[in-house]
Amino acid sequence: MLTSTAEWWTLLRSVAAINVVAWALVARWLWRVRATWPPDAWLDRRWQLLLSAGYVLGCAWRSVLPVYNVQRLVMVDSFLSSVIVGRSVATVAELCFAAQWALLMREVARASGHATVGAVSRAVLPLIAVAEVFSWYSVLATSNIGHVVEESIWGLSAALMVVGMLLARRRLQATRRPLLALSCAAGGLYVAYMFCVDVPMYWSRWQADEALGLVYLTVEQGLRDASVHWVVSHSWDHWRSEVVWTTTYFSVCVWLSISMVLMPKLRPASG
Numbered sequence: 001m002l003t004s005t006a007e008w009w010t011l012l013r014s015v016a017a018i019n020v021v022a023w024a025l026v027a028r029w030l031w032r033v034r035a036t037w038p039p040d041a042w043l044d045r046r047w048q049l050l051l052s053a054g055y056v057l058g059c060a061w062r063s064v065l066p067v068y069n070v071q072r073l074v075m076v077d078s079f080l081s082s083v084i085v086g087r088s089v090a091t092v093a094e095l096c097f098a099a100q101w102a103l104l105m106r107e108v109a110r111a112s113g114h115a116t117v118g119a120v121s122r123a124v125l126p127l128i129a130v131a132e133v134f135s136w137y138s139v140l141a142t143s144n145i146g147h148v149v150e151e152s153i154w155g156l157s158a159a160l161m162v163v164g165m166l167l168a169r170r171r172l173q174a175t176r177r178p179l180l181a182l183s184c185a186a187g188g189l190y191v192a193y194m195f196c197v198d199v200p201m202y203w204s205r206w207q208a209d210e211a212l213g214l215v216y217l218t219v220e221q222g223l224r225d226a227s228v229h230w231v232v233s234h235s236w237d238h239w240r241s242e243v244v245w246t247t248t249y250f251s252v253c254v255w256l257s258i259s260m261v262l263m264p265k266l267r268p269a270s271g
Contacts, residue, residue, distance in 0.1 A: 109168070
């Protein structure tokens with residue numbers, strides 16, 4: 001069990017290094033076997049690989065330079081650790097991750113021929129783009145209510161994907177169904193975590209701020225504050241509330257991102 005900020009930060013950086021190496025190994029393997037993939041599948045996997053790189057590197061950056069956005073807490077005294085930089089990196093990384101989801105669902109829709117799944121594939125990225133807007137609002141205004149909406153949208157998007165995969169399952173080749181079932185299980189766990197842990201956490205933070213009568217910043221004030229104001233802290237009391245979600249996010253979610261590159265080509269059921 002982690003008992004100090006130093007241990008947690010070391011864990012984050014170690015996992016980030018492992019993730020970068022894992023992505024490089026997958027990229028090397030994919031390039032070696034590219035000739036064995038049908039053209040459409042190779043194009044999808046190449047996009048998955050590039051988008052995964054954005055997510056892996058973004059999470060690695062945030063592991064090396066952690067930032068507690070609303071509280072303006074950082075580990076390293078540098079502009080590179082500032083909220084404005086950290087949130088910008090996170091936005092690009094998260095949009096890459098969402099685009100991977102959308103590509104996966106597009107492939108499921110293409111193989112199954114299910115119109116509802118196709119609609120889900122087209123909805124994922126716009127939904128996450130909206131979530132990013134709410135995230136930026138929270139970060140700039142220092143109000144956690146935006147994070148409540150943001151995380152709810154992430155959970156909803158994942159739930160739509162699980163439903164889409166369940167609808168498509170019977171229309172896919174039998175040998176691919178266990179993989180889809182595993183994806184549904186992982187998605188279900190993610191949805192449960194978001195709505196049982198993550199959203200309630202941000203809701204309780206917002207309620208606590210409201211009880212204190214906290215005065216929030218305007219967006220204009222927040223832009224300026226997020227660019228020049230940060231507080232260096234290595235106190236475990238300051239960071240412990242961030243440990244569970246960040247550790248999970250920078251490890252398990254990154255592994256899911258890399259695993260989407262390795263997804264075999266989905267095929268329709270015969271007959």
